[in-house]
Amino acid sequence: MFNNFPFYLGLLVVILLLIMLANKIKIAYPILLVLAGLAISFIPGVPLIKIEPDLIFFIFLPPLLYEAAWTVSWKEMWRWRRIITSFAFVVVFVSALSVALVSNYFFPGFSLALGFLLGGIVSPPDAVSAGAILKFVKVPKTISSILEGESLLNDASSLIIFRFAMIAVATEQFIFYKAAMSFSWMIFGGVGIGLLIGWLFMKAHKYLPTDANVDIVLSLLTPYIIYLAAEEAHSSGVLAVVCGGLLLSNNRHRFLSSKSRLQGINVWESFCFILNGLVFMLIGLDLPQITKGLEEVSIVTAIGYGVLITVVLIVSRILSTYAAVVVTLIARNFITVADSRNPGLKAPFILGWTGMRGVVSLAAALSIPVYLNNGNGFPQRNLILFITFVVILLTLVIQGLTLPYFIKKLNFKIDNDALPREEAYNQLRKELAEYALDYIKTHYNDHVESNTSLQQLIIKWEQHTNEIDNESIGKDLKEIYLDLLNKQRAWLINKNREDQTLDESIIRRQMHYLDIEEEKLRYI
Missing domain, CATH: 1.20.1530.20 (Na+/H+ antiporter like fold)
Structure with a gap:
C-alpha cells in the first residue's frame, strides 16, 4: 500500500x-x-x-x-x-x-x-x-x-x-x-x-x-x-x-x-x-x-x-x-x-x-x-x-x-409550485421581517427610544434588507438580536411544518442565513 x-x-x-x-x-x-x-x-x-x-x-x-x-x-x-x-x-x-x-x-x-x-x-x-x-x-x-x-x-x-x-x-x-x-x-x-x-x-x-x-x-x-x-x-x-x-x-x-x-x-x-x-x-x-x-x-x-x-x-x-x-x-x-x-x-x-x-x-x-x-x-x-x-x-x-x-x-414546466422559488423566498423573508418587527415592538419596546442601533436595525428590516451596521452594534443589542434570531428560527420551523406547499429548501436557505448572522455577532 x-x-x-x-x-x-x-x-x-x-x-x-x-x-x-x-x-x-x-x-x-x-x-x-x-x-x-x-x-x-x-x-x-x-x-x-x-x-x-x-x-x-x-x-x-x-x-x-x-x-x-x-x-x-x-x-x-x-x-x-x-x-x-x-x-x-x-x-x-x-x-x-x-x-x-x-x-x-x-x-x-x-x-x-x-x-x-x-x-x-x-x-x-x-x-x-x-x-x-x-x-x-x-x-x-x-x-x-x-x-x-x-x-x-x-x-x-x-x-x-x-x-x-x-x-x-x-x-x-x-x-x-x-x-x-x-x-x-x-x-x-x-x-x-x-x-x-x-x-x-x-x-x-x-x-x-x-x-x-x-x-x-x-x-x-x-x-x-x-x-x-x-x-x-x-x-x-x-x-x-x-x-x-x-x-x-x-x-x-x-x-x-x-x-x-x-x-x-x-x-x-x-x-x-x-x-x-x-x-x-x-x-x-x-x-x-x-x-x-x-x-x-x-x-x-x-x-x-x-x-x-x-x-x-x-x-x-x-x-x-x-x-x-x-x-x-x-x-x-x-x-x-x-x-x-x-x-x-x-x-x-x-x-x-x-x-x-x-x-x-x-x-x-x-x-x-x-x-x-x-x-x-x-x-x-x-x-x-x-x-x-x-x-x-x-x-x-x-x-x-x-x-x-x-x-x-x-420541455418540462419547472416552476410547478404555487410560487416560483425566488418569489417564494422573498415572500418568506418579508413575512419573517414582519414577525421580527412585531416581536421587537412587543418585547423590547423600552429599548427602541434609547438605542440608536436598534432603531437602525428596525429601519433596515422595514426595508427588508435584514442587515445591520456591525460597527455600531452594542452588547445590549447583541443580546436582543440573538434572542430575535432564535425566535425567527422557531417561526421558520413552524412555518415549514404548517405550510405543506412551501419548498423546504427555501426554509433551509433562510436558516443558513440566520446562522451566518449569529456567527457575525461573535466577531463584532
Whole structure:
C-alpha cells in the first residue's frame, strides 16, 4: 500500500481535474471518472486495483447515506411517501424478479436463486450519479424529491433481496417463514437501532460540553457506529443510517450551535466529494481484476449477457414507473394522495430513465464469497461480477449522457409550485421581517427610544434588507438580536411544518442565513 502511495496521490489529482472538466462541459462526473478509471487500468505498469467489499460497505457507504439523509427534505419524503416506497421496494423487487427470470431462462447454469442474486445486485439505481446529472438540468421539484427519497431506501431493499438469495444459493433451500421473520427484523430492527443511536448522539451533542470541532468529529463517527451496530445485530445497516440521519437532520437546530452547523456543512461536503470521486474511479480501475477471473464463458458472450440484463433493467423500471402512476391515479378515488393531478407521460418516463447503477451494485457483487461452506466454488461468481460491471458502465454512459437530452426535449414546466422559488423566498423573508418587527415592538419596546442601533436595525428590516451596521452594534443589542434570531428560527420551523406547499429548501436557505448572522455577532 505504501509503495503505491504516489500513485494514489496522483489519482486524487486526476479525479479533481476530471471533476472540473465534467463541470466545464456539463457532464455528470461519475461518467468521466468510470471511463477514466477504465482507460488508466490498461496503462502498463499501473498497480492492480482490487476493491474489497468491506471498503465500500463500511468506509464509503455509511457517510454517503448519512450525508444524503441530512440534505433530503423529510417533509417532501413524507408527502411523496407512497410513490417513494413503491419505487424503493416494489420497483426494486420487480426489477430483481425480471432479472432473475431472464437470466434463469437465457444463461446456461443459472438457477432462479442465482438470478435473484444477480437481480438484487443490479436492481438499485445509484443516487450519486442521478444527483450529479441533475445539477446541470432543471426538473420539477416533484421528480427530484422522489429520486432523493428513493435513493435513501432502495439500497436497503436490494441488499435484503441479495442476502436472501445468497442464503438460498448456499443452502439450496428457502424457508418462507424464516425468511419473513428475518426480513421483518432487518427492517424494523434497522429502523429501531438507527433511531436509538441517533437519539443518543443527539443527547450527547446537546448535554456534553462540546464545541464545533467536537460536534463535527461526532457527526463523522455517527454513521459508522450506527451502521456497525445494526450489522452486528443482523439488521439493515443502510436503513439504520438513513433513519438515524433523518432524526438528527430534522432536529439539528435543537442540539447544534450555528458555528457547528456552518462548519459541519463545509466539512461534510468536502468529505463526501472525495469519497464519491474515489469510488467511481475505483469502479473503472477494477475491470482487469474482474475480467481476469472470467473463464466460464467468452468475453463476447459475457458482454452480451450484460447488455441483455441492462435492457431488462431499463425496460422493467420504466414499465414499473407507469404502473405505479396508474395505481396512484386509481388510489386517489379511495384515499388522499399527495398530488392527484395526472402526471402525463413525461414525468414517469424521466423517473424510469433515471436508473444509473453504481457503487452499491459493485460492492454487493464483490462481496460474493469465492467458496461455499462445503468447499465448492461459488457458482457463476465471475460471470455475475462481469455482468454487474457491464450494467454499471452502460447505464452510467447511455442513461447518464442521454438523460439531460430527454429532460430538455420533453420541455418540462419547472416552476410547478404555487410560487416560483425566488418569489417564494422573498415572500418568506418579508413575512419573517414582519414577525421580527412585531416581536421587537412587543418585547423590547423600552429599548427602541434609547438605542440608536436598534432603531437602525428596525429601519433596515422595514426595508427588508435584514442587515445591520456591525460597527455600531452594542452588547445590549447583541443580546436582543440573538434572542430575535432564535425566535425567527422557531417561526421558520413552524412555518415549514404548517405550510405543506412551501419548498423546504427555501426554509433551509433562510436558516443558513440566520446562522451566518449569529456567527457575525461573535466577531463584532
